[in-house]
Amino acid sequence: MAAEQAQEAAQHVDVQAEAAKVIDHVSSLDMNQILNDYLIPYGTKILLAIAIFIFGKWIARFISNLLGKAAFASTKDEMLQSFVKSISYFLLLLIVVIAALSQLGINTSSLVALIGAAGLAIGLSLQNSLQNFAAGVMLLIFKPFRKGDLIETGGMTGIVEQMGLLVLELRTGDNKTVLIPNGKVFSDSIVNNSNNETRRIDFTFDISYDSNLKQAKEIIARILADNSLVLKNPEPVIAVGALASSSVQLVVRPWVKTADYWTAYWGITESVKLEFDHAGIEIPFNQMALHLPENASVSVNK
Template sequence: MLENLDPNELLQLYVIPWGTRIIFAIAIFYVGRIVVAAVSRWVEKFMVARRMDEVLVKFLTAILHWILLLFVIIAALSKLGIDTTSMVALLGAAGLAIGLSLQGSLANLAAGVLLIIFRPFTKGNFVEAGGAMGTVENISIFTTTLTTPDNKEIIVPNSAVLGNNITNFSARPTRRVDLVFGVSYGDDLRKAKQLLEDIIAADERVLSDPAPTIVVGELADSSVNFLVRPWVKSEDYWAVLWDTTEAVKLKFDDAGITIPFPQMDVHTPQQD
């Protein structure tokens, strides 16, 4: 068919129309890329100005960039006369298939976005989450990285973090130290309580408000148990816990107060 056309007809019927389409398609793609880049930069600056998390800003900007670029490509292909309806349907089916095959990863991704948006914890917080405990080092789109007190690195999937209870030990500025000290039934109860009060009062790290609590909490099988509940700044928690435990043992020893071992009296019937 093309052999029967003279050069002028070939130029008018094919070269000029298709050349025009190709030029417009290239122009749409080129200009579209510039517009997409400009919009992406503007959105990124807007989110940064709102002090949104850096990880979330990069993630949302990347998604927006590729979605807008996909629209530009479809518009360029449509200008060439290509039926993009079937292409959109094909992309939708491919996206559904990929989504079904990557359910776990998508769940981690969605959980990561929610963690970044709602911020149940931030970098540097000491938390228990996803069955692990440690200091938060990094919150990425798919995982959260924790460092344990003995410097082990734990990488927890975000879906496990968001799907379970989260305990943030660093969220509040103060914490209560819960201590239990047992004394013998034969010891002077008032004297033991006074020693505990003196130890707590002498520690400058213990806060006066809320006031510490020192009470007899239980008459146990082999001891009378004191509940000692001082309030401290969160960063002083472990130091006060360990120092108070040591101080109580030393003071009780000096004062002759006994911390009894667990014991059990066994009575055997006599045989006649």
């Protein structure tokens, strides 16, 4: 016990002696020596590192904006412009940070190796995110749609608002925002309803077997001819599509401009219904007709 106390007392004395040496060394320095040996060199490095970071950040943003404008000028694609700006700014800012740390005397080679190892670990843990990122790059390369297009993908229909690094943002017809992972979009079928200037509307109108078929076709032809949204070329198609069990199915195929699709669809549907009612052409609905012989008797057991 006494030996341990003696050892602790000796260590305490050694600490006091080292502290006294440091105090004596600092007290022996004058302000000029402190200024020349410590404040000026290290302060200069810190100020230069801060200047490199601030100026480099501005340069990175300037270059990324130029690259984004160049991408938009060559493709007229706002989504590609945003993608190029984001990626280039991130990579340039990473270079600026490494340069600023190098100015402070930090070994950046080991830092780069550390970033690479961390990137590998993050990549293994975020495989789905990297898949979405790669899918986003492929979508930007092949460009199956642009901002403002009406598309169907991933079980959703909406207008393309923007495509980020990981998700595609759609705005549905009832003004909801839907985010779909890029990987799901790329692996699924994509229907672009806005890619072409014109679209065909597919109608199927049912009339009863007792109705006048020629009159029904003439009414539909007149409605299409009077509708200013229906294109004259290609000419609309009006034909008997099928003889169903309870109706004659008329297939109608007019062409319209893509922007007029729904306006023409709703207008033609309403006009056909009103004209059929006026002409006495019956549009059948599901019903059951029971025909009994005149001499048949019906008995009801109670």
